[in-house]
Amino acid sequence: MTDAVMKDAQLLWDYQLMGHSPRPCSVAIGLGSHDLGVADVTAELYRQGMAPLIVFTGATSRTTRDRMPRGEAEHYRERAIELGVPRDAILVEPQARNTGENIRFSRALLEEQGVRVSSVLLVSKPYEERRAYATARKLWPDVEFVSASAPMTMANYAESIGNDRLVVDMLVGALQRLLIYPAQGFMISQEVPQDVRDAYERLRAQGFTSRIVPEPPRRSE
Structure with a gap:
């Protein structure tokens, strides 16, 4: 990584x-x-x-x-x-x-x-x-x-899992759900800071996508 x-x-x-x-x-x-x-x-x-x-x-x-x-x-x-x-x-x-x-x-x-x-x-x-x-x-x-949750750093958690890439994939998947699930009625909406959104988009673009879910089609204006 x-x-x-x-x-x-x-x-x-x-x-x-x-x-x-x-x-x-x-x-x-x-x-x-x-x-x-x-x-x-x-x-x-x-x-x-x-x-x-x-x-x-x-x-x-x-x-x-x-x-x-x-x-x-x-x-x-x-x-x-x-x-x-x-x-x-x-x-x-x-x-x-x-x-x-x-x-x-x-x-x-x-x-x-x-x-x-x-x-x-x-x-x-x-x-x-x-x-x-x-x-x-x-x-x-x-x-x-x-x-x-367990009081541990990301590095310690990744070490416990033994797979850095999987941890990044899981982080991307968790963030994606926070972005799309409120509109589907599954959770409340929360503000996601722009720097977090930007980091998420960069990681997705680099292929950390094994834990994302299909997204509903966007409605045209």
């Missing part, structure tokens, strides 16, 4: 972080993915007294079916129990296959369990904090969300 690519990627990484400080909430929701670090962070926040209850949400995907054959949420639960979280402090939502379903299905599960929720500690991968927050605010507008 060239220095210019990594500089642009760093702009996207920094923008995706919400900069929230964890505080006690009604529940912590850990969003399923390939990254068991989400379960680690959620368990640590529970131990710190930031939430009395955890929901892990996620089925499997093409990137997790081999590593997590029992489902992302179930593997997260197993990890959290290994780290000392009581089994009865964890609920599992095993069906969600995207961020919107993570939120909707977790909300439905908590309502079924009679859990009153006024605030949620929303735990995700670092580069998906803003996407998760924007989606949650759209789908559950009467609840306050506090974003959290």
Whole structure:
């Protein structure tokens, strides 16, 4: 990776972080993915007294079916129990296959369990904090969300993944969704600074596109 690519990627990484400080909430929701670090962070926040209850949400995907054959949420639960979280402090939502379903299905599960929720500690991968927050605010507008993720640099995260190019691809994909999903009703709209937009366009032009999704055709004026 060239220095210019990594500089642009760093702009996207920094923008995706919400900069929230964890505080006690009604529940912590850990969003399923390939990254068991989400379960680690959620368990640590529970131990710190930031939430009395955890929901892990996620089925499997093409990137997790081999590593997590029992489902992302179930593997997260197993990890959290290994780290000392009581089994009865964890609920599992095993069906969600995207961020919107993570939120909707977790909300439905908590309502079924009679859990009153006024605030949620929303735990995700670092580069998906803003996407998760924007989606949650759209789908559950009467609840306050506090974003959290593993406190690590982009370089450390890329080292943990072992694939710099994949990390840049994921950053581009996450930013693209922030740009196009509000118009499709999937998340709230957020201001994207021009320098971040410019970095995103440069990275797309250089072929970091494996994680982008098809965009709806633009309407002619």
